Amino acid sequence: MASRTPLMAGNWKMNLNHLEAIAHVQKLAFGLSDKDFDEVEVAVLPPFTDLRSVQTLVDGDKLKIKYGAQDISAQDSGAYTGEISGPMLAKLNCTYAVVGHSERRQYHGENEDICNAKVKAAYRHGLTPILCIGEPLEVRKAGSHVAHTLAQLDGGLKDVPADQAATVVIAYEPVWAIGTGEVATPDDAQEVCAAIRARLAELYDGVLAEGVRIQYGGSVKSGNVAAIMAQPDVDGALVGGASLDADEFVKIVRFRDQ
Numbered sequence: 576m577a578s579r580t581p582l583m584a585g586n587w588k589m590n591l592n593h594l595e596a597i598a599h600v601q602k603l604a605f606g607l608s609d610k611d612f613d614e615v616e617v618a619v620l621p622p623f624t625d626l627r628s629v630q631t632l633v634d635g636d637k638l639k640i641k642y643g644a645q646d647i648s649a650q651d652s653g654a655y656t657g658e659i660s661g662p663m664l665a666k667l668n669c670t671y672a673v674v675g676h677s678e679r680r681q682y683h684g685e686n687e688d689i690c691n692a693k694v695k696a697a698y699r700h701g702l703t704p705i706l707c708i709g710e711p712l713e714v715r716k717a718g719s720h721v722a723h724t725l726a727q728l729d730g731g732l733k734d735v736p737a738d739q740a741a742t743v744v745i746a747y748e749p750v751w752a753i754g755t756g757e758v759a760t761p762d763d764a765q766e767v768c769a770a771i772r773a774r775l776a777e778l779y780d781g782v783l784a785e786g787v788r789i790q791y792g793g794s795v796k797s798g799n800v801a802a803i804m805a806q807p808d809v810d811g812a813l814v815g816g817a818s819l820d821a822d823e824f825v826k827i828v829r830f831r832d833q
């Protein structure tokens with residue numbers, strides 16, 4: 576099996592202004608050691624308005640924390656009021672761009688075509704997409720969660736060539752587990768993450784699939800992260816609420832100690 580470096584990413588959502596962002600990243604930098612970064616990749620995903628401040632801090636102090644945006648425009652420039660483009664994010668040295676978070680699918684009408692265009696926009700500008708997929712509660716109750724999630728995977732990666740898809744990060748986030756305190760069981764997470772990896776092998780090939788990191792997201796905390804990370808096809812966590820507490824996020828990064 577390929578060895579995949581776990582990716583622990585904090586999705587701050589619409590929290591922390593740029594001053595709070597600076598304080599928060601400083602706390603993370605203080606709490607994390609070189610050893611942590613040898614074993615785990617750590618990223619923060621702040622609001623757009625924080626990215627310049629985070630960049631300045633990371634560059635100035637040569638921090639090993641990576642950062643990225645919570646969304647990216649499908650367009651590269653032009654009359655798209657309110658949008659933020661891939662070139663803008665690349666200029667800020669972002670590593671990641673989240674695509675298709677369930678909150679954007681739910682509140683901003685993002686469908687498979689939009690997510691697919693955003694994945695391609697990220698790759699056009701050297702950003703790594705974190706493609707979020709996962710089923711709502713009614714789909715889980717109907718037992719169609721795997722099919723639903725794989726359809727989102729297919730849609731997001733449509734016509735994305737293998738050399739790009741090899742670097743994608745997939746975040747399996749069951750909508751019913753986001754912000755609810757109701758975490759999927761480790762077996763639930765493993766079932767869908769394994770199915771995602773199997774589909775990647777079908778869409779591309781087995782070697783590519785073994786190399787792709789698949790995160791779980793949904794009410795991850797220091798108290799449940801170890802059991803989730805123990806699953807063979809879970810390679811990290813996309814953490815919302817718990818990432819806003821620096822001490823808690825450091826503990827999540829140190830999942831092996833929990």
Ligand SMILES: O=C(CO)COP(=O)(O)O
Nearest residue numbers: 586753754793794815816
């Ligand atoms: O949506 C999430 C991360 O993208 C998960 O959020 P919570 O960790 O707050 O449930």
